[in-house]
Every structure is written in C-alpha cells, then in structure tokens.
Amino acid sequence: MGTTQLETVPEPKYWHLKTVLSEALDSEFSVGEILPNERELAARFGVARATLRQALEQLELEGRLQRRRGVGTTVAPPRVGVAVDPAHHTWPGAPGDDWQPVDAVASRNVPAAVARLLELTPGEQVHVVHRSRVTHGQPVAAEQLYVPARCVPEAEAAVGAAVDAPARARTVLRELQQLELEGQDRAVELGSARADDAKELDRLPGAPVLVVTTRYFAGGRTAAVALSTYRADTCRLTFGDNETDTGVTVLAS
Amino acid sequence: MGTTQLETVPEPKYWHLKTVLSEALDSEFSVGEILPNERELAARFGVARATLRQALEQLELEGRLQRRRGVGTTVAPPRVGVAVDPAHHTWPGAPGDDWQPVDAVASRNVPAAVARLLELTPGEQVHVVHRSRVTHGQPVAAEQLYVPARCVPEAEAAVGAAVDAPARARTVLRELQQLELEGQDRAVELGSARADDAKELDRLPGAPVLVVTTRYFAGGRTAAVALSTYRADTCRLTFGDNETDTGVTVLAS
C-alpha cells in the first residue's frame, strides 16, 4: 500500500527519458538554448550514452532539437510551414514560385521510378534541372526536375552552350512554360537524404526527409517529374485552400 | 597504381552496408522473403550487430524492409498510395470517405496545438472522434478528430447515451455534416507514434509516422481539426488532380 508503485508495464528507458526531456524543453528551455552535452546528460540521468542518444534522436526527428557535430545540441524553433500545394496550377519557374534555379544537365540515366513515371524509352535523353528552396535564410529543400528532351527540343543547344549554371536551368524552365499545363499530381513520403542533397540541406547523409513527387501533365502525358527533398526536422508541408501560416506545429507524441 | 583504391573519403560502415543490402534486395530477394537474422547478417558482413542494425533501421525507414520482434526481417512490398487530398471538399464521415468510426468521447483536455487551432477557451468541452483507416486489409492510419462541443450542441446527449462506440462516433459526425463546410486546410509533418496509435497501427511506440493536420472551416472559423497519423514506412500520401494509383514508389536514396 504505502510502497511506491511497481512498474507493471516497464516502458523502455529511452522512451521515459524522451518524455522527461520533452517536458524539460517545454518548461525550462527556450528556443536556441544549448543543452548540456551528451556525456553529461547521460551521467545526470544515470544511463549509457547510447541510451540517451536514442532519446535525443527521437526528439530531433520530431523537430524539438537540433544537433550539430562539433557544436552541441540546441532547442529547435517551431517547424516552418512550407506551401507545397499549387497556389496556382503552373509550371515550375513561373513567377511567384519559391525555388532558385541552380543548374541543368542533360542525362540518360535517371532513377528507375522516374523513368517509369515519364514512360521513358531506355537511354532516352532527359534534362535534369536542379533547384533549391530557401526560407527564412535556411535551406529547406533541394529538387531535381526531370524533363524528357523531346518535350523541350530547343533547350539542348542552350544547355550545352557555355552560359552559367543558373542560366542553363532557366533556359529549360522557360521552354517548359511554353507548353500547356493540363494538371499536376503530388505524393509525399518519408525518405533519407542522399549524400548530395544532405550537403545542400546542411545535414548528414541519411537524415530523414520528406520527398514530394510532383507529376506535371501536358499533351496528354507526363511532361515532367519533380523530386523535391524537404528537411523533415524543420519543415511542415502545407496544402490546401488557406495557406496562412499560423506558425503552429502539431506533433504526434 | 595496381593497388586497390584507397578510401579517400571513408564513408561510415553502416552507410556502405545499407547500399550493399539495398542492391541485394533489388537483385536477390523478392517481396515477403525473409532475411537472415541480425546476428548472422552482422557476422557475414564482419560488423557489430549494432552497426548492422543501423543500416536495417534506415532501410526500414525507407519502406524497404519490415521487421517484427519474434518473427524476423522481411522484404517490404512497395508503399501503398493513400489519397489524402479532398476528393470532394466534404466533412469527415461523408459518403465515400475511407475511415471507420471507432469511438467518440467528450473531453476538456486536448493537445495545446489543437486548442490553439480551434481557438478554445481553457477547459472548453470538445468531442474527440476516433477513427481508423484500413487499406488492403492493413491498418494504415489512426485519427483523432476534435470538434468543439458548441459546434455540435446536440451530440452531447447522444455521446453520453449507452449506445455502442462506433454509433457514438457516427452521431457526432452526422451533426457535423449539417454545418456548411467553407473550406479545409492540410499540413504534413514527420512525427513519432504515440503508444496508443502505435498499437493500433501494429507498430512499436515511437515508430515514424506522417502526421496530417486537417482544419475544417465553417461559420467563419475553425469548426474541427483532425490529427491523422499514417505509418511512414508503408504509406505514400497522394494529393492532387489525378489520384490514379500507379503503385510506383520513389525514394530519396
């Protein structure tokens, strides 16, 4: 009776740790504040560092913490809402979109899934436009836009010419915009960042990302496919009528 | 010259392992096939079990593998496309939606973020409708729908009455559908499964999930908020005009 309650269903230590830390973050820390280092936190809670790290990893996944090698662990700001829905159904690069053209290259070697979506014949040439998206001064997404060469026949010469990289990208986008857009399609799924995307997003390879696959339809078929890779820790993707950013983050924990 | 190339930029072992395993999955395994157990795989690759597990975790995150305690690790089927966009902008529970009502309860204690979205006064009563979504016989999502009691004044008596649980849920939904829907709003972010959602989704607590926050507008304000929790390993959320499920999965790795 007077004894402390027994753990009838002992939850894992890291799970309990996560709860404790989460409450501490709410009450005792403010955004940007730096936490004690992992060795100290582990000692303070009386667990091995690996166990402590398991809790920190989950909190980082939920966007509560930010960890940087050589620097430390800080309290993350609320996730930023990023509009992904077609504000107006238009081509990439149209006025008002938030992406920066980076480069464009011609390639005959694209991911198998993209080749399927574009119904490419094996070895068919494709222009790959690389763009990046920045919000509040922070990189939030990297994108590869795949456009079959047959859809933008005049782009090839321009891409091969010795203009600077962003100009090459804009050339492809400009020609794409000449086509009549008949519709678009989106899917969101969880992935892990490729090495090059990770570098661009200022994360380590394998970091969790939200991958948005956009299909653009023109001429009765898929005229372009975009693979957009968003930082899952810092981004909330918004869709729908009301794109007012309330700055409110909702987590499932 | 004749030597094997040096690792100028030695990538982590688990990263290399992931690549090797991923290629093996493509070429030597078929969906549903069971892999050797972790101790054997670790021995085979000459690494510690923890390192091997780090690779497996990433592959599971990407939807390539499925691991079950007491059973083993199997090759996962391609992610299933789940339509999340408003096919037609309608209330939850309207004909044609894919959710099963489970229960409804009255509560005065809702997540802070939901309270903000609903502009609740402290302690204001809310009906919480619990629903679940099943596709291809597998549970893919769990949902909590929060409706301020003032928006559905007649539901209270019915929820209190001794009808069965799904009927309680349907009562709230029916009254909600009487209101005129003025619009909706969605956001997608990464989260980790709460213990109860995890159980319903047949996963362990903390499993990665895609959290969809939907706001329903009526009477000039937010009349309901839904928090839908989708299994991130098995689901691809689809939005947009063309909801034809091509069954194609695109990953960022």
Next chain:
DNA sequence: TAGTGGTCTAGACCACCCG
C-alpha cells in the same frame, strides 16, 4: 587544441512469437 556529436564494438538481457 579542447570539446562536441557521430560511429563502432562486444558483449548482455529482455519481450515477443511460434511450433
């Protein structure tokens, strides 16, 4: 150069599933 998080090891024990 000192301090941080990231990777890795070689064990141990536990919770769960199935025959």
Next chain:
DNA sequence: GGGTGGTCTAGACCACTAA
C-alpha cells in the same frame, strides 16, 4: 523452449567546430 528483434551497457576512436 528456441529463435527473433528490441533495449542497454561501458567503453573506444573519429570527424568536425570554434576558440
């Protein structure tokens, strides 16, 4: 009861950052 994945430990070394 035997085998699986899940949790946990107590170390070690490495890569990176900033003073």
